[in-house]
Amino acid sequence: MDLIKTDQYGRQIGYVQGANIDFEVGADEADSINDFEIELKRWNWDGSIRYGTRVFSPDTEYGGIVREISTDTSTNVIRAKGDTWRGMMTKKIIQPLSGQDYATASGELNSIIKSKIEAEYPGLFYGVTADTGVTVNNYQFDRYCTLHAGLVKMLKSVGYRLDIRYQEGDVGMAGYVKVSAVPINDLSSEYELTNDNNMNFITDDNRRGINHLICLGKGDLKDRLVIHLYADQNGTISQTQQYFKGAEEIAAIYDSSGSERDDLIKNGIKELESKKSSMSYNMTMTKLEGNIDLGDIVGGKDYLTGISMKKPIGRKIWTISSGKEKVVYKLEGET
Template sequence: MELVYTDPIGKELGYILNANVDMEIGEDEKSSINDFEIEFKRSGWNGTVEFGSQVYVPDTEYGGIVREVTTSTKANSITVKGYTWRGMMTKKIIKPEKGQDYAIASGEINEIIKGKVEEAFPGFFYGVVEDTGIQLTNYQFDRYCTLHEGLRKMLQSVGYRLEIKYIQGDKYEMGYVQVRAVPIVDYSSEYEFSNDQNMNFTMDDNKRGVNHLVCLGKGELKDRLVIHLYVDEKGNVGQTQYYRGIDEIEETYDSSGSEYDDLLKNGIAKLTNSKNKTEYDMTMEKIEGSMDIGDIVGGRDYLTGASMKKPIGRKIWTISAGKEKVEYKLEGES
């Protein structure tokens, strides 16, 4: 992939060469996600990438606007940084109309997206006139959610995801960011990735988690508030015991002074974090086709029989010392 850069008014100037690139995009809105860094050696810096410059790979989501320049004589580097296009959407808020408790939307989903993104980024972000056949009536956004999270959750509720990509303009014209709804695709049945296909994944299938949590609240000795929480065979947390004998794994949760409601709420959170879990990490040099954030993928280790199936949560594109890599993180991975 080749990274184009422009001047501050969007005129294309050329390609970024001889630089290290780190660009991360994803559905999670943590501060370290949906931004980019491009590091130049000081000897290779010509000053043409500046505040307001756009950087992008045409027809992909990789890109953003330079909003920070860091220089280090010790590291012999100059680094430009900014939010990706998706990151810019995390910095806009969907607000209720005056006198209303929630922001509400009705209509075809691409029509709703078009209205929201063009209002937030006039003249730069555009929706599409493309009828998906999916109509919503009085869809209720979470109060003061971000534009990205609001649209993402709206689409997820109907089996769709956001597609974001930069459309390159003519030679002397500025391009624009296009946002639209596309169906979530489950590729796990069509492809099964393994280490035979230039893919590496790790899977930690941990079945030694806690399945019985004794929660201790206010009171003393025999008068102390006690709540027993259990995990069932499907991983749900409740107050009916499933695992017994050698399969029962117990711990206590001491929250002295807690009333019943707080003890129950915090105990459920504690047990959810301590129960059996399966964690995945997946890395590929390249995935052919149109798989993207929100689509579902699968993988298998034929030696152990370990397999996984989960949505793609993040993509990290890096160029380091001239070597390019795309790393895929599954939903919920740190």
């Protein structure tokens, strides 16, 4: 892939050459940086990259606007940094209307995206008019969530994901960021990644987690509020013991003295979620063929132990270092 630079007005002025490049894009704000860094030796710095310069790889999500420039004379390097297009969306907040508890949205997916991003980034971000055929009715955003997190969660609730791509402008004209909704692809059967593919991964199928949580709330002794929560073989939590019994039952206490029933159940579920049996899977993938993007689902299997699972792509990291290019894919939740 090539990285193109522009002037401060978004008009292309050439390629970024002789640089080390590091772009990270991710769907989950908790474990994704969503920024970029371009490192040049001082003798390769020609001053064409300035504050406000756009850098982008055409028709991909890799791109952003330079907002920080640092220099280090001890190592003879200059670094240009900024947020990616997705990262910029994490710096806008969806706010409830005055007098309302929550911000809401109704309508077709792309029409909602278009109205929100074009209002926040006029002349730079554009939605699309294509109709997905999918609508939401009075969708409730989390209070004061970021524009990015709100749209990602809304789309995920109906099996869609954000697609972000920089589109080149005509000769002498600025390009723009195109944002749209596309279906999440479950490619776990098509892309089953194993150690035979030279993919490095670590699995941990932990089945010794808590499956019965006894939650203790307000009151004393026999008058104390007690709620029993159970996790079944699929990890689903309820107040009915349906699966693990006898020797298979693993119990623990959650002490929340003073808690009323609703709070005790809410916090008890959160506690059991963190302590129930779980599968963790960390994988480093440096090459995936085909059209796979953030949010799409891939599978993995260790044929020796039989451990398998499927998970969404959570992050992509594009680097060029000493002329060598690499794209690393990380699963959702990986550090």
